[in-house]
Amino acid sequence: MAERLGIGLVGQGFMGRAHSNAWGQAARFFDLSLRPSLVQVVARNRETLPRFAERFGWQGWGGSLRSLVQNPEVDLVDIGTPNQLHASQALAALAAGKHVACEKPLARNLEEARVLRRAARKAAKRGVRSYVWFNYRRCPAIGLAYQLMREGRLGRIQEVRACYLQSWGGPETPMSWRFDRSKAGSGAHGDLNAHLVDLVRFLTGEELVRVEGAAARSFVRERSLPGARGKAKTKARSNVDELFAFFAGLSGGGLCSFEASRVASGRLNHNCLELYGTKGAFRFDLEKMNVLEFFDARLPRREQGFRRILATEAEHPWVASWWPEGHLLGYEHSFVNMAADICRELAGEEPEVPLPSFEDGYRVQAVLDAALRSARGEGKVRVRL
Amino acid sequence: MAERLGIGLVGQGFMGRAHSNAWGQAARFFDLSLRPSLVQVVARNRETLPRFAERFGWQGWGGSLRSLVQNPEVDLVDIGTPNQLHASQALAALAAGKHVACEKPLARNLEEARVLRRAARKAAKRGVRSYVWFNYRRCPAIGLAYQLMREGRLGRIQEVRACYLQSWGGPETPMSWRFDRSKAGSGAHGDLNAHLVDLVRFLTGEELVRVEGAAARSFVRERSLPGARGKAKTKARSNVDELFAFFAGLSGGGLCSFEASRVASGRLNHNCLELYGTKGAFRFDLEKMNVLEFFDARLPRREQGFRRILATEAEHPWVASWWPEGHLLGYEHSFVNMAADICRELAGEEPEVPLPSFEDGYRVQAVLDAALRSARGEGKVRVRL
Amino acid sequence: MAERLGIGLVGQGFMGRAHSNAWGQAARFFDLSLRPSLVQVVARNRETLPRFAERFGWQGWGGSLRSLVQNPEVDLVDIGTPNQLHASQALAALAAGKHVACEKPLARNLEEARVLRRAARKAAKRGVRSYVWFNYRRCPAIGLAYQLMREGRLGRIQEVRACYLQSWGGPETPMSWRFDRSKAGSGAHGDLNAHLVDLVRFLTGEELVRVEGAAARSFVRERSLPGARGKAKTKARSNVDELFAFFAGLSGGGLCSFEASRVASGRLNHNCLELYGTKGAFRFDLEKMNVLEFFDARLPRREQGFRRILATEAEHPWVASWWPEGHLLGYEHSFVNMAADICRELAGEEPEVPLPSFEDGYRVQAVLDAALRSARGEGKVRVRL
Amino acid sequence: MAERLGIGLVGQGFMGRAHSNAWGQAARFFDLSLRPSLVQVVARNRETLPRFAERFGWQGWGGSLRSLVQNPEVDLVDIGTPNQLHASQALAALAAGKHVACEKPLARNLEEARVLRRAARKAAKRGVRSYVWFNYRRCPAIGLAYQLMREGRLGRIQEVRACYLQSWGGPETPMSWRFDRSKAGSGAHGDLNAHLVDLVRFLTGEELVRVEGAAARSFVRERSLPGARGKAKTKARSNVDELFAFFAGLSGGGLCSFEASRVASGRLNHNCLELYGTKGAFRFDLEKMNVLEFFDARLPRREQGFRRILATEAEHPWVASWWPEGHLLGYEHSFVNMAADICRELAGEEPEVPLPSFEDGYRVQAVLDAALRSARGEGKVRVRL
Secondary structure, eight states, X not given: OOEEEEEEEEOOSHHHHHHHHHHHHHHHHSOOSEEEEEEEEEOSOTTTHHHHHHHHTOSEXXXXXXXXXXXXXXXXXXXXSOHHHHHHHHHHHHHTTOEEXXXXXXXXXXXXXXXXXHHHHHHHTTTOOEEEOOGGGXXXXXXXXXXXXXXXTTOSEEEEEEEEEOOTTSTTSOOOGGGOHHHHSSSHIIIIIHHHHHHHHHHHOOOEEEEEEEEEEOOOOEEEOTTOTTSSOOEEEOOSOSEEEEEEEETTSOEEEEEEESOOTTOSSEEEEEEEESSXXXXXXXXXXXXXXXXXXXXXXXXXXXXEEEOOSTTSTTGGGSOSTTOOOOHHHHHHHHHHHHHHHHTTOOOSSOOOOHHHHHHHHHHHHXXXXXXXXXXSEEOOO | OOEXXXXXXXXXXXXXXXXXXXXXXXXXXXXXXXXXXXXXEEOSOTTTHHHHHHHHTOSEEOSOHHHHHTOTTOOEEEEOSOHHHHHHHHHHHHHTTOEEEEOSSSOSSHHHHHHHHHHHHHHHHTTOOEEEOOXXXXXXXXXXXXXXXXXXXXXXXXXXXXXXXXXXXXXXXXXXXXXXXXXXXXXXIIIIIHHHHHHHHHHHOOOEEEEEXXXXXXXXXXXXXXXXXXXXXXXXXXXXXXXXXXXXXXXTSOEEEEEEESOOTTOSSEEEEEEEESSEEEEXXXXXXXEEEEEETTSOGXXXXXXXXXXXXXXXXXXXXXXXXXXXXXXXXXXXXXXXXHHHHHTTOOOSSXXXXXXXXXXXXXXXXXHHHIIIIIOSEEOOO | OOEEEEEEEEOOSHHHHHHHHHHHHHHHHSOOSEEEEEEEEEOSOXXXXXXXXXXXXXXXXXXXXXXXXXXXXXXXXXXXXXXXXXXXXXXHHHHTTOEEEEOSSSOSSHHHHHHXXXXXXXXXXXXXXXXXXXXXXXXXXXXHHHHHHHTTTTOSEEEEEEEEEOOTTSTTSOOOGGGOHHHHSSSHIIIIIHHHXXXXXXHHOOOEEEEEEEEEEOOOOEEEOTTOTTSSOOEEEOOSOSEXXXXXXXXXXXXXXXXXXXXXTTOSSEEEEEEEESSEEEEEEGGGTTEEEEEETTSOGGGOOEEEXXXXXXXXXXXXXXXXXXXXXXXXXXXXXXXXXXXXXXXXXXXXXXXXXXXXXXXXHHHHHHHHHIIIIIOSEEOXX | OOXXXXXXXXXXXXXXXXXXXXXXXXXXXXXXXXXXEEEEEEOSOTTTHHHHHHHHTOSEEOSOHHHHHTOTTOOEEEEOSOHHHHXXXXXXXXXXXXXXXXXXXXXXXXXXHHHHHHHHHHHXXXXXXXXXXXXXXXXXXXXXXXXXXXXXXXXXXXXXXXXXXXXXXXXXXXXXXXXXXXXXXXXXXXXXXXXXXXXXXXXXXXXXXEEEEEEXXXXXXXXXXTTOTTSSOOEEEOOSOSEEEEEEEETTSOEEEEEEESOOTTOSXXXXXXXXXXXXXXXXXXXXXXXXXXXXXXXXXXXXXXXXXXXXXXXXXXXXXXXXXXXXXXXXXXXXXXXXXXXXXXXXXXXXXXXXXXXXXXXXXXXXXXXXXXXXXXXXXXXXX
C-alpha cells in the first residue's frame, strides 16, 4: 500500500483547477510509492469553494491559510493564487515546515524572490523542499529535448530564439490583477518571459549572465472594470507591458532573444523555442506541444532536415503512464507529470528530469529584473544570480 | 444537488482506463445536472482489478457481468472489452433495461450488428438508450467541422479522402486478439475504417450507399505468442488485414476513399479526413487533433487558403468546460466530452452534437461489410442500410 | 566549343512556353557538351507565333509539321500540343528519324500508345530516342527520393498513397479540349493520374500489375463556349471525369491508391505522394516541391520522425547548376532539368536519374487503361504491360 | 515594336548570374513596352567572362567599368559586385547619366550610403533613376502582403518579428570577402538584416526611427584561405559578426525585433517575417516563399486562424506573366519580377508595388548603422534618416 502525501491547496481559479486535477490524475495514472491525497483547499471566495472541493475530491475545504499550513495532515502546500500573494503564503508554509509548490512567477520582483530563496534554503536544511510550477518542463517533447541536450546532441549552443506570444491583451479585455503592476509585478514579461527563461536555463544547463538590451511597449492605458455597470468608476488604469523583448547572454557565450506578447494577433499560446547549437537544433511550439522538431547536423548533408518527432511513445518521458503510442497529451498533462515527479522526489526517487526549485524561481526573477532595468535605460545589465 | 447516473463498466484494459477516466473527469470538469457515479467495474483478471478500481474511484468491483447488469444502482453499462464480447454483453445489458455505451466497432460482423440494432430499437421503446464510443466525434475541431457543415459552409460534398494510418502492425508486434479474425472480425479495417466511416457519415449527414471497389493486404502471417518462452507453441497465426482500402459513394453523389493501415511507417495515429465541397473544404488530422483546417471558397480568390483554426476557444464545442483559450486538449478528452454528453442526453438535454447510437454502429458495420465483400471480388456492392 | 542539338518545337501554349524555356535555360545554366539550339517552332495560330518565337529565341518559326520533321537542322522534335495530336506528330517525327520528346500523356488510349511504343522501339534500333515529358521526375526532392530508394532506405514498399488534386474543374470553367473525351481521352484521370503512375513506377522501380478497383465521377455535364456570345450555340458537352480514383497492386506485393481530382476545393496543384516501406517512408507535395519528407525507421525509436529535407543543396540532383544552398526552385525548373538531361543522354552521358521513354509512356497508359476498364465494371483488371 | 533598354552589367558571380537571368527572363515572360537588351557585361576575371556572356546572351563583354558607363547603348548600369565596389561603381554610372540598379546592401557604411544618396538625388533631377536590388519585395506573397496592408487589413502594427537565419557561417567555411569587415562592412548584419529592414519599411509603410537595443556575436575568428595549400599563409582573420540582433521602434509606435544569423543550424534561407497588427497578422518564410500566412481578426472568432495563401494565382502580383495557378515560382523569379518592373517604371508606367531606390538603400543603412552603434554600447540610438 502506497504512503500518502497530504496536499493543501490555496486557490480555486484557473490554477486551482489545474493543480487539483494534477494531484488527482497523478494518483490515477502514475505508479507512485508516495501518492498524493487531496487534504484541504482554501480560497477567498467561500461561496464557490464547497462545490469546487467536492468536484475535485478535496477532503476538506475552507478555513484560513493558517489552518492550512498548520494542518498536520498537510505535507505540501500548493500555492495557486495571484502573484502578489505568493511571497507571504510561501513564507508561512515554509515556516510551518511544509513543502511548497508555488505557481510561477515565484514573485513580483527580485526583492521578494530573494527573501523566498533565503527561506527555502533555510528550510532545505530541515529537509523541506520548494518547487515552482514551471510546468512546461514536463511536456514530453521538452523532456525529450532535455535528454538529447544532455547527451550532447546539439553541441555548443550559439543562438536561442524564445518567444511567447498571445493575443488577449487588447483594449477589449477587461481589467484584472494581471494588468495591475502592483499585483502582477509586470505584464507579459513576468507572466510569459518567466516560462521562457526557465525553459532556456533548464534546456541549455547554462545561466543567463547578462542582459544586453531590452524594449517594452504598453498599448492599452485603461480597461473597463468588470461588473462596473452603473457604478461611478467604470474604468481602471492598466499599467503593465503588453510586449516585452530582451537579449541575454548565456554563460557559454551564446546569445538568446526573448519576446513576450499579449498583442500578437492570431497567436493563442505560441510559446516557441528555437535552440541552435554547433551540432544540431531544436524547435518547440506549445501550440503543437506533442512535437519536438530536431535537426541533427551529424547526418549526411544530403538528408539533413528538421525532424518532426511526435513525443507520444513509451520511450518518451512520462508517456508510458498515459496512453499507447500516438495519442496526444494536452496542456493539463504537464501539471500532472510534475505532480507525479514531486511525489517521486519526496519519496526519495530521482525524477528523470530535474524539478524547478525556488532557486530556479529566483534565478528566473533575476533575469527578468535585469531585463526590466535594461529596458528602463540601463543598457547592458549583469544578472544578479 | 445533481442527480446521479450509475455507471457499470466491463473491462480494465486500454479502453477500461479511457472510459473510467471519462466518467470521472466529466464529473469534475462539466456542469451536469445528471452526474456520473462510478458504481461497479467487472473484468476477467481479478488480480489487477482492485487496484484498477481503487485508482479510478470505482465504488465496487468484481463479480460477474450478470451481477453488473442486475445491479440496481447501475443505470448504464459501459462495455470496454475486445470485439468478440460486445454482442453478448450489450444484449445482456439491454435485456436488463440498462442504457449501454459500447466500445467500437459495435460488432465483428453485420449479423451481430443487426441483432444488436434490433435489441436496441426494442429497448428504445422502453426509454433505454444505446451508444457506441465513436469518440472522435467529440474532438472540438471535429465538433466545429460539424457545425460549419450544418451551416452549409462546404456546399455539396463531392470528394472525401479519409485515411487512418498507423505503423504498429509489423512482424515484431506479438500476437493478440486484434490479429485473430475470429475475435476481432477484421484487422485495420474494423478497427480503423470504423472510425472513418462514422466520421464521414456524421460530418456529411449523408449515407454511404454503395461500395465501388476495395482492396486489402496481409503482410504478416504469424506472430510470436507473448509469454511463450519454453512452451511448445511459440507462434500463432495472424489472419487479419494490415491494410484495407475502399471507395464508397455518398447518397448525395460524392465519392469517398477510405484507407486503414497498420503498416504505414512513421504514422502513429494519422486519422486524417479531407472533405471537399462546392463551397469549401476541411482537413483534420488526429495527430494535430486541436486543429481544423478550413478552406472557404467564398472569400475573394486572392486571399483564399486553408485556415488553421486552433479549436481551443470558448466558442468551440466542449472547450469552455476545460481551460482558457489556446490550451490544447488531448486524446482522452474526446471520451470525457462524450461521457458528459451522454449524461446530458440522459438528463433530457440535447447535446450540441449528436451522439452515436447502435443505429450508427450498425450502419458503419454495413459499410464495412460491403467493403469486405467487394474486396473478396464482388465488385460494386450496395450497402445494406 | 559545345556541339548543338537542334530542337524543333510544335506548340506555343502553356507547354510550348514551358518547353521553350526549358531548352533555353538548360543552355544558360547547365554545363553541357551538347547544347540545345532552338531551331524552329511551328504552331496552328500563325498570328501569335512570330512574337512567341522572337521572345524565346527560336531561330525560325512557322511552316508545317512536315517542314519541321524534315528540317535537317532539327535533331529532336518536341511535341507540346493537345493530346489528340501526340500520336500523329510523334509518328511523323520518328519516321523522319528525329528524336522525340512528347508531352504527357503519351496518348489518348492504349491503342495509340501501343502504336507509338512500336514505332519508338523500331526507331531505337536506328539510334533514335523517345521521351515523354514526365517532368516531375526532375524535381530535386523527387530525384533525392529516387536515390534514397535505390539505396534501400525504404525497404520493401507495402503501401503507396498518391493523389493529384486541383480545383479548377467547376462549372464556371469554360469548355476546352481538356473536357472533350474525343480529344483528351479522359479528364483528371489521363491528365493527373498519368503523372502519379509515372512517379510511382519510377520511384518504386516496380510495375503496377493489376488494378483492383476504380471509381469515377463527372459533376459537370456542360460548359460555356468561350467567345460564344451572340452565337447560336453557347454551351458544349463536357464529358470527362472530374474525379477518378483507383487501386493498383505493385509487382512486389504492395498496394497503391491513386486519386486525381479537379474538384478538390482549395487544392491548386496538390500532387502528393506517400510511400511506406518496411524501413522508412517518403512524403512529397508539389505545392511544397522543394521539400522531401523522409521517415527513417532505422533511427532509434525515441528520435524517429518525418524529416523535412529542403532539397536545395549542391548535394541534391540538378541543384548545383542553379543557386547556392537554400534558394528555392520552381515549377519550370523540372522541365529545364529534364531538357538538360536529354542533352546529356544524347551526348552519351548517363543522367543521374533515368529519363522517361515511350516505353514508360506506354506502361503508364496501360495502367490508366486498366483503371478505366475497372471503373466501367470489370472489377479486378490485369494491366497489359 | 517594343523599345529597348540597354543594360550594362558589372559582375559575373552569384549576383551576376541572377541579374543576367533577370533581364533575359523579363524579356521572355513579361509584356513590356520597354524591353531589356543585354548590351555589355564587364568583370574582373576576363578568362571566364566570354563563356558567361555567351551563355546569358550578352552582346558585348569585357572592357573597363569606364567603357561600360560610357557605352552609349547602355541605359542602365547594373552592379552585381561585392559590397566594397558598390559606391565607386554607382557614382561613376550616375555621373555618366546612366540609371543604376545596385545590389544590396547599398554600401558598407552610412557615410558611403549618404554620398550615394546625394548623388542619386542630384541625378534624379536629370531624370536618372536609381534602384537597389531588394529583390524579396517582388515575391508574389510579399507583393500580396503589401497590397493587403495598404488596404488596412492588418490595422495598426504593434509588433514585428523579423529574422533571417542561415547556417553556412561555421568554421568549416573558407575565407571570402564576406568575412572581411573592410570589404563587407559587417557580417550577417549588413547581408541579412538589410533585407529585413527593407521589407519591414516596405510592408509597414513606416520608418524605423530608433534602435532600442542590439547584441552581436562572432564565433569564428579565423578561416582557411581557399587555394592556400603549400603557401605560407593558410589562414585569414574573420572579423565580422555571425549573429546580430536588435530592436527598433516604428514611427507608428510598434516594436520590431530583428535577428540575422549565419550559425542557425538547420536554417538554409529562413528569411521569416511576422507582422502583428490590431486587425490581423502576416507570416512569411522565404523557405516557403510562395506562401503568405494571413490572420484576419475580423472574421468570427470561432473560425479565426492563420490562412495559408498559396500566392500562385493570376490575382497575385506578377504571377499572370508566368504559369497557370498553383505552379510555384522560385528564388530567381523575384529578380525577374524586379527587372520587369524597372523596365515598366522607366517606360513611364507605375509598377503595382514600389521599387526600392537609393533613398531606401540609405534608410536601410541608417538603421543598420544605428544598430551597430547600439551594439557597441550606445544603448538607445536615434536613426539618422
